[in-house]
Amino acid sequence: MKQKLRLAMYAAVALSTVCAGSAFAQGKAGAVVVKGSDTMVNLSAAWAEAFMKDHPETMVSVTGGGSGVGIAALLAGSADVCNSSRDLQPKEKKQGADNGVNCVETNVALDGIAIVVNPANPLTEISSEQLMKIYTGKASNWKDINGQDAKILILSRETSSGTYVFFQEHVLQKQDYSPAVRLMPATSAIIEAVASDKTAIGYVGLGYAASAKDRVKLLPVKADAAGSAIQPTEESVRSGKYWISRPLHCYTNGKPKGAVKAFLDFCLSPAGQNIVREQGYVPLN
Numbered sequence: 001m002k003q004k005l006r007l008a009m010y011a012a013v014a015l016s017t018v019c020a021g022s023a024f025a026q027g028k029a030g031a032v033v034v035k036g037s038d039t040m041v042n043l044s045a046a047w048a049e050a051f052m053k054d055h056p057e058t059m060v061s062v063t064g065g066g067s068g069v070g071i072a073a074l075l076a077g078s079a080d081v082c083n084s085s086r087d088l089q090p091k092e093k094k095q096g097a098d099n100g101v102n103c104v105e106t107n108v109a110l111d112g113i114a115i116v117v118n119p120a121n122p123l124t125e126i127s128s129e130q131l132m133k134i135y136t137g138k139a140s141n142w143k144d145i146n147g148q149d150a151k152i153l154i155l156s157r158e159t160s161s162g163t164y165v166f167f168q169e170h171v172l173q174k175q176d177y178s179p180a181v182r183l184m185p186a187t188s189a190i191i192e193a194v195a196s197d198k199t200a201i202g203y204v205g206l207g208y209a210a211s212a213k214d215r216v217k218l219l220p221v222k223a224d225a226a227g228s229a230i231q232p233t234e235e236s237v238r239s240g241k242y243w244i245s246r247p248l249h250c251y252t253n254g255k256p257k258g259a260v261k262a263f264l265d266f267c268l269s270p271a272g273q274n275i276v277r278e279q280g281y282v283p284l285n
Helices: 002-011 041-054 067-076 090-098 128-136 162-170 187-196 206-211 234-239 258-268 270-278
Strands: 031-036 059-065 081-084 103-117 153-157 182-184 200-205 217-219 245-253
Touching: 031 067, 031 258, 041 059, 041 206, 041 258, 041 270, 059 067, 067 081, 067 090, 067 162, 067 245, 081 258, 090 103, 103 162, 103 187, 103 206, 103 234, 103 258, 103 270, 128 153, 153 162, 153 187, 162 200, 182 187, 187 200, 187 206, 200 206, 245 258, 258 270
Parallel strands: 031 059, 031 081, 153 182, 153 200
Antiparallel strands: 081 245, 103 200, 103 217, 103 245
C-alpha cells in the first residue's frame, strides 16, 4: 500500500517539457518528468524519493506505461527523461531527427528477464527452445515440454513495452507471438496472474521477480539444449552467463543539464546504484 501511495504521488505532478524551450533549458528548476518503462517504474520512483529528500526544490514525477510510451513522450516534448528497457528503433531515431529531438542515451542499470511460473508448477527449468515453442504457439500444453497435462496460460506485456520487444527479438528470434498469448497492461499484472493460476507462465524484470519470490517461482533458463540452466542473479547477469539480460536506459533530448542532469547524476552515484541493488536489479559497477 505504501508503495502504491508513493507511485500515485509521483504520477500526480504536472508535466514539464524536454525541448529547447523547456524549463531546464532556460536554467530554471521545479520539476523533472520521467515516463516510460514499466520495468523501471519502481526503481525510478525509489530514485525520485531519495533524490527529493536532498533536493526539496525539485519535484520528480514518475509514470510507467511502457518504453514505447516514454519514447513517444520524449519525442513529443512531454517528458524530460524517458525510461526504456530497449534500444531506440531506427524509425524512432528518424522521427526524433525529423522533430529536432537529439535522443541521448544514458545506461543506468542492468536487468535480467526472469521466467516465472506458479509455485505449484513441477517444472524446475526451461530452455530457450521451449520458451520459443510456448510463445509462438507450437506448445499449448505443459505436457508438450515434458510438464503436466494442462493448457498453458501464456502471459506477456503489451506491445508498447520494451520488455515485449526485447523478448521477441532475443528469445523468439523475431518470430510473432502466438495469438493465444494474453497481453497484460503492467508487469505487476503478470505477477498477480502467475501467482493465482497454476498453469500460467510469464516474463518480468528481475526486480519484480525478486520482490515476488514468495509468490512465484523463477525458472532457471538453458540457452541451448547442451548448456546448463542458469538462474537470473546479479552475478549471472553481470557476467553474461544469464543470456536474457539487458541494460536499462534513460533517454534525454540532448545531453542532460540542470535538474535533469542532477537527477541522472544521482541515479549513477554510489547511493543511486545502491538503490538499484535494493530494488532487485543489477548495478552498473
